[in-house]
Amino acid sequence: MARRSDLVYGRVMTDFSSLLQPDKGQAAHDIHLVTADGFEDWLKGRPERERETVKAQNFDAAADAMAILPGEKADDWSVLACVADPDNLVSWSLSKTATALPSGEYRLVDHEPGRAALGWLLAHYAFDRYKESDKPAKDRILLTGKPHQIDEIVALAEATCLVRDLVNTPAEDMGPADLQKVAEEIAAESVAALTVTQGKDLEKGYPMIHAVGRAATEDRAPRLIELEWGNPKHPRIAIVGKGVVFDSGGLDIKSSAGMLIMKKDMGGAAHALALANLVIGAQLPVRLHLLIPAVENSISANAFRPGDIIASRKGLSVEIGNTDAEGRLILGDALTRACESGPELVIDFATLTGAARVALGPDLPALFTDDEDLAAELAQVGTAVDDPVWRLPLWDGYEELLRSDIADIGNAATNGMAGASTAALFLRKFVESGTVWAHFDTYAWRGSAKPARPKGGEALGLRASWAVLKQRYATG
Ligand code: BES
Ligand code: ZN
């Protein structure tokens, strides 16, 4: 599989492949895995020097706890790590241990790292574009298994870090042109066709993208970035991502607290770029259409206004009830475009509503789809890859909340209820009926850190989506 490990616009990414090595019997420190319940019994069978040092380190045998065990010689010390279930490690089981250990090589005793290898790698992520960070030590883990397993885990770590880096980069350095550069890099490395429709050229074909983005300065002009890759004879899929590089709210301006992290409003685009990169890296036999509507929701004399009625690519007239409900507008035109090529599957990612966060909190992206099979598959594989997603309803009964007296549809529900569902219902108007479509209302952000998951940009729903694409399309 072709990996593009340094593929982050303008920056070199952590070399994750060097942190995960095939186990060829190299010298390495052992990591003993114990459970809280099994620890006492395990300890009884260990030499006295280990029993005493475990005590001296106040090892409390709770998940994530670790201690260093002295060996007979100075350099043959090993590690004791407490996990919930050594036979069923999850992605984050070894993350805290990876962060705490000094640089070196490590091997699990009697166990495979399995899913925990990803969390081991991600423990080495830090956003250091603007500040020399206390980067965690470069510790390696040895993985027994086939080389393609290593490639897959490394690709997932890279995809996650691409999302984090893009989201963490402030709006000033991550404008529409910067998102375009990321797409250009992917296109250049993979022989994909890139089309960018920009500025005035959007007016006719993509009036909603134009309306939302037109108030920005010329160097940050709105654009629709499209990438096509793969054999046209393969099944066609579309991946769409909301690329609002900064959401001020427009004339319906956000509060300062509400605006503070709105550099992350291109998180959907970051997910879409990362997923496209996974598809291409694995040479998945699909015809891929990536669409990123990229805009800045700015305020200026030519900004679109509450009460304006704008056209859409689909032909529906849209009354603007709130300029802060901008994501659904740019996605509406992009979804219309995606469906024109007749894809059998469309997935979109968007930091679309605060309501999705109120409903599900930061960990769970809201999933909307009318396709029962896709919903079940995403829920199942999401849990299996520690990237859970939660379905919310596309409830027909709420379509009336988007009614407008003088246009075909309004962009913001009038009573503020079921905000994530009404946003998804708005998007559905622009998806060709009969097309299998999944919409993720993702937070793309973590307000407080967890092991291997620092505060800041985060990929949520990405690995679940990738697992479904692999399950559906991978051959061999
Ligand atoms: N980008 C925001 C949604 C958002 C806000 C996501 C905070 C995550 C955290 C979106 O463009 C927006 O402002 N949506 C409004 C819609 C409303 C005006 C109908 C919202 O959710 O409040
Ligand atoms: Zn908004």
Ligand code: ZN
């Ligand atoms: Zn937004």
